[in-house]
Amino acid sequence: DGGITQSPKYLFRKEGQNVTLSCEQNLNHDAMYWYRQDPGQGLRLIYYSQIVNDFQKGDIAEGYSVSREKKESFPLTVTSAQKNPTAFYLCASSQGRTGELFFGEGSRLTVL
Amino acid sequence: GQQLNQSPQSMFIQEGEDVSMNCTSSSIFNTWLWYKQDPGEGPVLLIALYKAGELTSNGRLTAQFGITRKDSFLNISASIPSDVGIYFCAGLIDNLFFGTGTRLTVIP
Numbered sequence: 001d002g003g004i005t006q007s008p009k010y011l012f013r014k015e016g017q018n019v020t021l022s023c024e025q026n027l028n029h030d031a032m033y034w035y036r037q038d039p040g041q042g043l044r045l046i047y048y049s050q051i052v053n054d055f056q057k058g059d060i061a062e063g064y065s066v067s068r069e070k071k072e073s074f075p076l077t078v079t080s081a082q083k084n085p086t087a088f089y090l091c092a093s094s095q096g097r098t099g100e101l102f103f104g105e106g107s108r109l110t111v112l
Numbered sequence: 113g114q115q116l117n118q119s120p121q122s123m124f125i126q127e128g129e130d131v132s133m134n135c136t137s138s139s140i141f142n143t144w145l146w147y148k149q150d151p152g153e154g155p156v157l158l159i160a161l162y163k164a165g166e167l168t169s170n171g172r173l174t175a176q177f178g179i180t181r182k183d184s185f186l187n188i189s190a191s192i193p194s195d196v197g198i199y200f201c202a203g204l205i206d207n208l209f210f211g212t213g214t215r216l217t218v219i220p
Contacts (some may be wrong), residue, residue, distance in 0.1 A: 042210035099204035103154030
């Protein structure tokens with residue numbers, strides 16, 4: 001079945017450690033996105049990529065990094081520079097910029 | 113980023129009742145969308161609206177794209193227990209911006 005796979009679903013890390021969240025899609029979509037979700041807040045855009053080897057910062061990119069070496073894959077690294085990394089992270093993809101996003105099931109990161 | 117004000121923040125309704133929620137912004141959007149998120153999962157697209165004034169239905173769901181392009185509403189008729197979840201509006205202009213969500217609880 002076509003879809004987006006995020007892993008791991010749950011992740012615990014110590015403060016100061018970098019963490020990489022995986023996102024893979026087999027929908028053949030060009031665009032991929034990373035959002036952060038905190039309780040009581042909407043989804044906030046971290047990074048997006050419209051094409052392989054190219055990506056742009058979203059509203060809250062500080063402390064995060066991404067790569068887009070393959071069309072299917074868009075991993076997110078939460079660096080030690082991110083001041084408040086504990087959150088629910090959602091990856092999404094779309095064909096074009098229609099706003100019609102397909103989301104993965106999310107990765108919940110807890111930094112102890 | 114753009115701010116989308118979604119209301120109400122939460123709703124508790126009896127099964128079978130109709131539900132109405134809305135989203136407003138000071139900014140104009142080209143597209144309005146409504147997503148639903150079940151607990152611990154990613155949001156799923158419910159309805160997309162592409163033209164000002166457009167009224168679109170999807171089963172028991174009806175949504176409208178406001179004529180000023182600054183607002184949208186979503187109605188759910190005859191609610192059922194599986195309607196429980198968080199409903200997000202989203203507006204598209206360059207990038208996609210999300211509202212803060214309406215948490216719906218349906219009491220059987």
